[in-house]
Amino acid sequence: MIDRRRFVIGGGSGLLLGGCDRLNNSPAFRGVLRSAEKLNMGAQRLVSARDALAREYGEGDMSPVFRSNGTSMPNTDDYARHLEERFANWRLVVDGLVARPLSIPLRTLRTLSYRTQITRHDCVEGWSAIGKWHGPQLSRILDFAGLSTRAKYIVFHCADRFGDKPYYESIDLVDAFHPQTILAWGMNNHLLTVPHGAPLRLRVERQLGYKHAKYVQRIEAVESLATVHGGKGGYWEDNVDYEWYAGI
């Protein structure tokens, strides 16, 4: 009797799950689910002021230990050399659809006026950590370079690789010119450590953690994401189907 009941319950659950898994494997159904991303982005942008600030916390609210995630040590010879040189020769390249392509030495970036913000980092997995970040606003760097009117997205090319694939991320101009979007060189009153993206990482405070590209070497202004790597705007977007818009 119990076996039969278990069989029935198991069978029912199996049928339901089999159905859901099959739907999940159907490109048409996945297309429907994926359309919710645009809806989420549209709705969130609709209710948000363009420059609505993410909450900034006080010193007393900071996480005692800010865990890192993703790459903790980029495994390329190039990065190892930079680390050995303590990033003395690290440069940030700004190119693509800009009037003045730049190659800014890290030490120059660190002399720019910078913003300090204590914000909450929300991982797609569900955890949050609060930390203090220091760095110049991305908008200033983009203004130096002079964005073309054709530019719609800013792509961040990173020094780390997942397997044989380079990490990259991208945001649109609403987030690129947001006052809290900074290229952080410092965290919690110190220079960035390697697990947190030394020597330079993006902070884009209204989106989830995987958008906050670490080890940033190059910023490229593009009109479309389709021609960059896998075409979906980021490593996770290309490889595991995370949403490009990670506002929720």
Place this chain on the structure above:
Amino acid sequence: MEQPAVPSDPVEAEAPPPPPLPPRTAYRHRLPTRVWHWVNAVVVIVMLMSGLMIFNAHPRLYWGQYGANFDTPWLHFAGRPFPGWATIPSTYNLAAARRWHLAFAWLLVAGLIIFLAISLWNRHVQRDLAPRAGELAPRHIWDDIREHARLRFPAGEAALRYNILQKLSYVTVIFLLLPLMILTGLAMSPAIDAAWPWLLDLFGGRQSARSIHFICAFAIVAFILVHLAMVVLAGPINEVGSMITGRFRVPPERAPR
């Protein structure tokens, strides 16, 4: 042609009582209620199962603004606590679970808003769901609990109205748990937190909102289990049928004891 009057027959008085009337049916659930019930049945199950997959990605819960591996959780599971039969999809896939969860969330929100608008307009809320004067008296609630515990369900006219325990559980789900699920879900969005920072204050931080999200989800699971048990005990064919067709076969009055 006119029937001649039947002369009163003394034998008639001693005949056996007439056979019982065929069971009376009554219209119990209106169309918007029925549509929302079944849409929500699917949506809530999908939300629960995809939510459990998302929870599996970080099976710890915290109170406050922040919370991660080095902080102290109030609930902590090792590994991935929810098995494949309880999650969508059935194998670990955070990205796919988020796609399901964040798409079906729209159906949950839209369904609730439309149902509430219609039900206020057709007075379902005021007439059927709102407790009446006297129903909230402890004595009345206690009597209803005793009736439920004895599995004596309302019959006759009383079966056409929600009893007070039904009202309280439906009101709790519709006006408390579902809105809390939606608001705590939104409070986990970094973009919405920037637009509506009051959400963080309302729940005491993003990690508190995540904890409340999980607690309310399990309160809804508890509701579903009790709800299903009551349907089975009260007569599943009549109950499920009335939620499909709207018509309910009224259980005859019990003989007084």
